[in-house]
Amino acid sequence: VTGDDRSVTFSDRDDVISDRSVTFSDCGDEIILDTVSCEEIIVNGVSWKDELSESHDAEGNANSVKEVDETAAAMETAEVRETHKEAEEKVAATKPSAAEAKEQELKKAAEKIKVFAYGGLYDEMTEALDRDKDKVLLGIITTSVEELLDDEAYMRTESKTYHSELTPISIQYSGPDAHYNEVDYYKNHSHEIESFCERLFNVDRLNPIVYSDKIETRNRMLNLLGEAHQDEGYPEVTSDSPSSTVSQKAARFRTMRVADTGGLTAYKHALNVQGADAVPDGLSLLRIVREPLGTPYNWVLFKPSKEELIIEDGGSGGVMELANVLHRDYNDQVLFGLARVSFANDFGLSQFWCALEWKGENASGVKALKSYTESLAPMADRIGDRSFTLSNSSAMDLSPQIVVDFVKKSCNKNMTVQALEHAHEMEQKAIEEYWDKLEAKEKAKRDALNAEKLKREEEERKARLKIRASKLADAKDIRETRNKKWSKMNAPELLEDLGKRDLSGWVLLQVDLDK
Numbered sequence: 148v149t150g151d152d153r154s155v156t157f158s159d160r161d162d163v164i165s166d167r168s169v170t171f172s173d174c175g176d177e178i179i180l181d182t183v184s185c186e187e188i189i190v191n192g193v194s195w196k197d198e199l200s201e202s203h204d205a206e207g208n209a210n211s212v213k214e215v216d217e218t219a220a221a222m223e224t225a226e227v228r229e230t231h232k233e234a235e236e237k238v239a240a241t242k243p244s245a246a247e248a249k250e251q252e253l254k255k256a257a258e259k260i261k262v263f264a265y266g267g268l269y270d271e272m273t274e275a276l277d278r279d280k281d282k283v284l285l286g287i288i289t290t291s292v293e294e295l296l297d298d299e300a301y302m303r304t305e306s307k308t309y310h311s312e313l314t315p316i317s318i319q320y321s322g323p324d325a326h327y328n329e330v331d332y333y334k335n336h337s338h339e340i341e342s343f344c345e346r347l348f349n350v351d352r353l354n355p356i357v358y359s360d361k362i363e364t365r366n367r368m369l370n371l372l373g374e375a376h377q378d379e380g381y382p383e384v385t386s387d388s389p390s391s392t393v394s395q396k397a398a399r400f401r402t403m404r405v406a407d408t409g410g411l412t413a414y415k416h417a418l419n420v421q422g423a424d425a426v427p428d429g430l431s432l433l434r435i436v437r438e439p440l441g442t443p444y445n446w447v448l449f450k451p452s453k454e455e456l457i458i459e460d461g462g463s464g465g466v467m468e469l470a471n472v473l474h475r476d477y478n479d480q481v482l483f484g485l486a487r488v489s490f491a492n493d494f495g496l497s498q499f500w501c502a503l504e505w506k507g508e509n510a511s512g513v514k515a516l517k518s519y520t521e522s523l524a525p526m527a528d529r530i531g532d533r534s535f536t537l538s539n540s541s542a543m544d545l546s547p548q549i550v551v552d553f554v555k556k557s558c559n560k561n562m563t564v565q566a567l568e569h570a571h572e573m574e575q576k577a578i579e580e581y582w583d584k585l586e587a588k589e590k591a592k593r594d595a596l597n598a599e600k601l602k603r604e605e606e607e608r609k610a611r612l613k614i615r616a617s618k619l620a621d622a623k624d625i626r627e628t629r630n631k632k633w634s635k636m637n638a639p640e641l642l643e644d645l646g647k648r649d650l651s652g653w654v655l656l657q658v659d660l661d662k
Contacts, residue, residue, distance in 0.1 A: 292307075
């Protein structure tokens with residue numbers, strides 16, 4: 148039987164009082180119940196019911212005391228909490244809100260900082276500084292590369308995205324007539340003053356610059372803005388008038404004369420300067436050589452071929468130049484060519500055409516011989532008529548006198564070396580005139596292109612400046628409205644508004660931290 152933490156168990160004992168009784172053991176005391184009536188049989192003068200009742204009463208009293216103690220403790224804790232809460236509420240009631248704290252800070256700042264002047268653009272700020280040269284001031288300006296440049300510098304500058312971004316910069320100004328006490332005060336408190344204004348302006352750094360003069364300070368500001376964006380200090384400037392390909396090509400024509408080709412023939416020099424597309428092909432160059440006054444070439448060399456005229460070289464120095472080039476550059480090749488030979492005397496200009504069949508001394512072997520013999524007839528047909536032909540051996544020791552002798556022998560003409568030289572001078576003059584005309588023609592083209600380019604650039608310039616002027620005009624109206632608002636603000640309020648950096652502007656401040 149179990150109840151209220153009290154257990155009663157059957158006891159297996161031999162001393163049974165009667166056959167109608169069972170003995171129980173309860174915490175060391177014996178209780179005997181009648182097996183029929185279950186009535187308690189008193190043993191040792193103690194009644195089970197009385198003992199159980201007393202035990203329940205004792206436990207109840209103990210629990211009641213415990214409950215009272217717990218209730219009292221809970222009530223005491225609640226009272227303490229309530230007291231703390233009331234204390235916190237009293238402190239909170241006396242402590243100003245964030246807005247009130249900020250307002251108090253601004254009031255204190257307004258006593259330490261006074262507005263000296265304010266405006267929109269850098270030039271306006273420098274005018275204000277130049278008017279009052281006896282002041283020590285802290286200037287704060289938000290500006291951009293675009294606004295610091297004048298129109299000419301703006302047009303010479305390659306436009307970049309960051310050029311319109313506003314950046315805060317502080318200007319430390321000590322007028323030339325300022326009292327030394329004020330100058331020393333600012334120097335001794337410059338860091339504190341800067342930090343104070345940075346906090347009001349809501350930035351980490353104001354990028355301080357010491358003011359010297361209008362131009363120098365502006366350049367330093369531009370340099371600072373360039374470094375901030377990892378440029379080379381100043382904004383990158385494009386060249387004023389880059390040379391065009393046409394002008395470069397035209398300038399090189401002057402170096403293509405015979406006397407100024409750097410050791411190259413006229414054809415090789417033209418090939419280097421003008422490119423393969425600008426020089427004549429084989430048939431065209433052959434026609435120039437065949438013309439009585441063809442310029443600028445008077446001889447041509449072709450590679451051996453059965454099917455076409457492939458130019459190897461060409462020149463404007465006559466048959467004597469041809470002989471020198473053969474010995475110098477082509478002594479190991481097989482070539483075919485044609486040269487115009489001119490004589491000038493009292494009867495006018497006489498011209499002959501000298502064909503060339505050349506196999507250099509070092510062009511030995513079966514391949515060279517085969518190339519020479521197989522191409523001889525086809526090349527003779529393509530080159531066409533000639534007054535006489537110079538073979539390999541004849542060209543070896545060619546001189547003006549040998550040329551004259553060949554003409555006398557082959558053409559039955561009595562010519563002289565002086566006539567040959569005189570004709571050469573006349574021909575060089577004609578070639579010189581050819582280049583002059585070509586240069587004049589190219590110059591006219593270049594001038595037309597430059598005029599068109601300048602016109603286009605001027606139109607672009609006007610359009611860009613118009614956009615710039617429009618932006619500045621719009622910003623000016625906004626600044627005037629803002630200036631009216633600033634006129635009613637104290638220094639902290641004005642700094643806070645300028646710190647929004649939605650529009651360029653500046654303010655000059657007088658600071659006294661001791662107030």
